[in-house]
Amino acid sequence: MNGDGTAAPRLRLTYRDAVREAIRDALTRDERVFLMGEDVGRYGGCYAVSKGLLAEFGEDRIRDTPLSESAFVGAGIGAALNGMRPIVEVMTVNFSLLALDQIVNNAATIPHMSGGQFAVPLVIRMATGSGRQLAAQHSHSLEGWYAHIPGLKILAPATLEDARGMLWTAIEDPNPVLIFENVQLYDMEGELPADAGPVDITRAAIRREGKHASVVTFGGSVPKAVAAAETLAGEGVDVEVVDLRSLRPLDDATIMASVAKTHRVLVVDEGWRSGGLSAEVSARINEQVFYELDAPVARLAGVEVPIPYPKHLEDASVPQADTIAAALREMVGRR
Amino acid sequence: MTGTDEKVHLTREHCLDLLRQMVRIRRFEEKCAELYSGQKIRGFLHLYIGEEAVAAGTMQALKPDDAVVATYREHGHALARGLAMGPVMAEMYGKVNGASRGRGGSMHIFDRGKRFLGGNAIVGGGLPLAVGLALADKMQGRDRVTACFFGEGAVAEGEFHESLNLAALWKLPVLFLCENNLYAMGTALDRSESQTDIHLKAASYNLPSRQVDGMDVVAVEGAAREAAASVRRGAGPFFLEFRTYRFRAHSMFDAQLYREKEEVEQWKENDPIPRFADWAQQADLLHPADKEAIEASVQAELAEAVAFAEAGAWEPVEDLQKFVTMDEVPA
Ligand SMILES: Cc1ncc(C[n+]2csc(CCOP(=O)(O)OP(=O)(O)O)c2C)c(N)n1
Numbered sequence: 082m083n084g085d086g087t088a089a090p091r092l093r094l095t096y097r098d099a100v101r102e103a104i105r106d107a108l109t110r111d112e113r114v115f116l117m118g119e120d121v122g123r124y125g126g127c128y129a130v131s132k133g134l135l136a137e138f139g140e141d142r143i144r145d146t147p148l149s150e151s152a153f154v155g156a157g158i159g160a161a162l163n164g165m166r167p168i169v170e171v172m173t174v175n176f177s178l179l180a181l182d183q184i185v186n187n188a189a190t191i192p193h194m195s196g197g198q199f200a201v202p203l204v205i206r207m208a209t210g211s212g213r214q215l216a217a218q219h220s221h222s223l224e225g226w227y228a229h230i231p232g233l234k235i236l237a238p239a240t241l242e243d244a245r246g247m248l249w250t251a252i253e254d255p256n257p258v259l260i261f262e263n264v265q266l267y268d269m270e271g272e273l274p275a276d277a278g279p280v281d282i283t284r285a286a287i288r289r290e291g292k293h294a295s296v297v298t299f300g301g302s303v304p305k306a307v308a309a310a311e312t313l314a315g316e317g318v319d320v321e322v323v324d325l326r327s328l329r330p331l332d333d334a335t336i337m338a339s340v341a342k343t344h345r346v347l348v349v350d351e352g353w354r355s356g357g358l359s360a361e362v363s364a365r366i367n368e369q370v371f372y373e374l375d376a377p378v379a380r381l382a383g384v385e386v387p388i389p390y391p392k393h394l395e396d397a398s399v400p401q402a403d404t405i406a407a408a409l410r411e412m413v414g415r416r
Numbered sequence: 417m418t419g420t421d422e423k424v425h426l427t428r429e430h431c432l433d434l435l436r437q438m439v440r441i442r443r444f445e446e447k448c449a450e451l452y453s454g455q456k457i458r459g460f461l462h463l464y465i466g467e468e469a470v471a472a473g474t475m476q477a478l479k480p481d482d483a484v485v486a487t488y489r490e491h492g493h494a495l496a497r498g499l500a501m502g503p504v505m506a507e508m509y510g511k512v513n514g515a516s517r518g519r520g521g522s523m524h525i526f527d528r529g530k531r532f533l534g535g536n537a538i539v540g541g542g543l544p545l546a547v548g549l550a551l552a553d554k555m556q557g558r559d560r561v562t563a564c565f566f567g568e569g570a571v572a573e574g575e576f577h578e579s580l581n582l583a584a585l586w587k588l589p590v591l592f593l594c595e596n597n598l599y600a601m602g603t604a605l606d607r608s609e610s611q612t613d614i615h616l617k618a619a620s621y622n623l624p625s626r627q628v629d630g631m632d633v634v635a636v637e638g639a640a641r642e643a644a645a646s647v648r649r650g651a652g653p654f655f656l657e658f659r660t661y662r663f664r665a666h667s668m669f670d671a672q673l674y675r676e677k678e679e680v681e682q683w684k685e686n687d688p689i690p691r692f693a694d695w696a697q698q699a700d701l702l703h704p705a706d707k708e709a710i711e712a713s714v715q716a717e718l719a720e721a722v723a724f725a726e727a728g729a730w731e732p733v734e735d736l737q738k739f740v741t742m743d744e745v746p747a
Pocket of ligand 1: 540
């Protein structure tokens, strides 16, 4: 709403545009913010997220880096330790493995290990997930790994509103925040109010209300879960979709409230099943609301395989709307 | 005398200070070894004995608002940077009155006030951080230098190369200070590097690079002052390789099978402390009584530091998770 009580005009845009708007907004709000990463400037970002920002903000604040993930992620940590508010872009989660030392051994440890003398107010954005036929070194979902690390905060914006709103809140957070942008979402189109702004980054969100079963998921699987829920609605089954939004810390309260309401839950995760985020969510549900359950917690996760190139195999490797629907049918069939 | 002067001024006072800094480190380290045997200090303990001239000399070239990033062999750097001995010793003990609340121990000394940012136990892991600290200074137009210490073992790590390249490419105010003590644990330099002249390797990144006798505190200080002045002029990073030697084992778990006793003895003849003290005495800058006075005052400081550590409390277990995430960025 505007000050005069009228609703702000709505803009049509993609998820990619929303992330770009978020970065532009952050650069405008705070002089300490800058964007740094491989090909973020002249090239415009490997997923075209930062296209145009170089012309607008200049080379000092839109910094192309050499191919050296460890050095520029570490430099982001150092700059954050020294008064800046860097946004570091890593092209994809697979490449972030070359910077694991800096993320896990430095960003996540220094505040605690220094006895609280130093904070690392840093944001690292990276693309994640499959769906673009990029094969086994560009398609993985390793959010769950990062969510294992105390000292980090992990976000998975799944909507335009979150793509637009999470970044600024993350920048204001005194901790290292990793934002995972699922590559299947970049082209997603929708509308946002022209004055859309920062959003909370601590709570899970109910994307669709329902009473017969809950799907708990995040990132690229959220639209698929909503589509599956729509399908089941046509079959008389009313499915609630919980979007985790924050993978670390997890918002247990929202998850448990949904389970307590529907008594059946399917956890959907594009990442691998063994030792993954779906295992963590499932364990928490069993620990906290076991007696609310009318059926065992079900999981639908990525097939345990390096993601292959051919489309039919890639599609078969991760949860899809139809496999989510099938898993839900099986679960409610036990009613 | 610390600061931005490009030349070393060897006044009597300055000589006293250099000697005192080296003796402080030496006696502190010897005490740590003793306390380790007494199980007051646990975990890994990497002593700096033999290398004191590097920390004592380089710190002379830094101003209070410069930053220091060091390794797990950093007690000497912390002391030479001006951290009080008490909190450094208490950190060794793991007590809450330690520099890092006792959480880091020997390898992770931090001090916000002294801009001492660890204490990094990942070989090569501090270099990217130093680049970022310097980047922030450059972007904010602050006239500061970030001094980054590391051993020659780090030269084989990718982070070394990535960081030198980035710092040189962006002309960042980093002073890269390589302490080449010829061994990375048990691996001699020529068993791990195709090019053993490390300063040449660094020079390939198009930054000024020198090799310095790391056993000569005056040479160290002179090189550090010149390098720091160049960095302050905005000429970008500078690389110094200090040829030095650790007299003791790598850590407390090291039988030193990889080197000959004679080699160690030979290097000990070049011990930076007597070398400097004798020279200064011959030059009439120090008097024989000075050494005793320094020893006595260092012993007193050390006794106080040990008492401080002994008297320290253990952090309450209830605070175990404090600062895993921060509520605010410390001002
Ligand atoms: C990334 C990494 N690999 C291995 C080790 C184990 N390690 C600890 S110290 C060390 C030797 C390092 O030698 P150098 O850099 O020359 O420093 P020095 O110990 O001689 O001061 C090794 C291999 C480590 N701490 N970090």
